[in-house]
Amino acid sequence: MDYQKVSSLAKRRGFFQPASEPYGGLAGFFDYGPVGVKFREKILRLWKRHYVLGLGCLELDGALVGPEALFKASGHLSEFDDPLVECEECNKNYRADQLVEGGDGMSRKEMGEALKSMCCPSCEGSLSELSAFNLMFATEVGAGRGVKGYLRPETAQSIFQCFPWLYRLNRNKMPLAVSQIGRSYRNEISPRQGLLRMREFTQMEVEHFFLSENEPSIPSHLGGVSLVLVPNEGESLETNIENAVKNDIVGSSLVGTHLAAAQAFLLSVGIPKESLRWRQHRKDEMAHYSQDCWDGEIKTSIGWVEVVGVAHRGDYDLQSHGKSSGVEFRVPVPGTSKTVEKWVLNVGALGKEFKSKAGDIQKIVTDMELVPGMEISLDGGVISLGEEFFKKEITQESEMVYPCVVEPSFGLDRLFYSILETAWKEDGERQWLSLPKMVSPYDVLVAPLMTKDGLAERAKEICNMLLENGIDAFYDESGSIGRRYARADEVGIFFSMTVDHQTLEDGTVTLRERDSKNQSRVPIDDALSKLGR
Secondary structure, eight states: OOHHHHHHHHHHHTSEEETTGGGTOOTTOEEEOHHHHHHHHHHHHHHHIIIIIHHTOEEOOOOSEEEHHHHHHHTHHHHOEEEEEEBTTTOOEEEHHHHSTTGGGSOHHHHHHHHTTOOOTTTOOOBOOOEEEEOOEEEEESSTTOEEEEEOSSTHHHHHHTHHHHHHHTTTOSSEEEEEEEEEEOOOSSOOSGGGSOSEEEEEEEEEEEOGGGOOOOOHHHHTOEEEEEOSSSOOEEEEHHHHHHTTSSOOHHHHHHHHHHHHHHHHTTOOGGGEEEEEOOGGGOOTTOSEEEEEEEEETTEEEEEEEEEEEETHHHHHHHHHHOSOOOEEOTTOOEEEEEEEEOHHHHHHHHGGGHHHHHHHTTTSOOOTTEEEEETTEEEEEOGGGEEEEEEEEOOEEOOEEEEEEEEHHHHHHHHHHHHEEEETTEEEEOOOGGGOSSSEEEEESOSSTTHHHHHHHHHHHHHHTTOOEEEOOSSOHHHHHHHHHHTTOSEEEEEOHHHHHHSEEEEEETTTOOEEEEEHHHHHHHHOO
């Protein structure tokens, strides 16, 4: 199976096709068809079982659009860009790191030097100087001039800006894991290869917050998970995650936990273990927020494809939002509580003396140390606040810190493609998708042997009964039974159920397994039990 065959299968069988096709398409956008929607749903359902239920995550569904201040704080407005070069003759744009051989390992300066001796691949025209192209989609929110906003480039920022709220909902307890599934948007310079580089894509993400002094250890059931690791220094190796952390190949126990958990999930959706590796980012490719990152890559016909990144983001994000917004994003360190006597404003005395200006004074002194006799600037003058405007207060205070976070972030669309390619099987003229039962787009094909003698009516009754019992059945009566089996196999349906004349006599059906083609005669009730996920 290769990229062209996947694309052909996808369009022919209703997995996906380019968006806006009647109008010539729009690069980087795709529509998912009936079978593709079912397949996505099954992947998402299994991901939730592994992460939301397995980790006890809180769930969030964040807004797609955020204000400019949010993305300025996150660093995306200043750091989130790709190297751009333009042909001065045909005006075609290129990502410089894709145009220059070995460009993904070069600095921007090195790329610029390499481009001086190159011409446009399309027309051999001269190329412009290298520039940085920000990948954010900008928009205006509201009427008139509106307020400048951006479509989120990653789901993570929705979680980070909600952290104070989510922390309270978790009863102020750490560690805290939050999951989110949603769309993100990046204005890629030259999207290509279908689902592998998109401008609109779906992420499945967890932000696992913890205190650096109390990092969670690797759970016992994950310690023995074996992975192929490709460190940024040294040779690749296969080892279990407990040894990798113990020998400092992976520098964080929580990163190790999520590497092992992600490996288990990828195997469960059908990715062959021999096609999977974990590559550590080089220092020169690390994102601006990242302290360490490992990419889960799948070997395909077009090379290694990244489908998940496990990043240690440190406290960068919460610290940035805390300082930019003025909202408290820190949490208390357990065991550091102490009794503190301090001065606080006497709001009543302040209001009696300064009337409407009392509120302005409170805002001015928000981040100042409060002591009697302090001076502040107000309305162009300086006033001194005497002891009568203060009172002593005894409180319990703890040391406050910004939590760190480890982030496993999956790209659903890239994973979708990779599963299709790696699950494809051929045996002579027979072709099928060997998908695990848990991610089969439909649970079962229901097919009458023929449409006469009441078989079609009985098959439809059985199909409706299956649907009422939560089994995702697909009905097909068109063509020979062999052709119907072939169509079902091609989209990965795990079971096929045939309704024939014996069904009318004794209530049994023929149940066929996709990969083995083994058939068994079973009562409908037994088939119902076997088809349950």
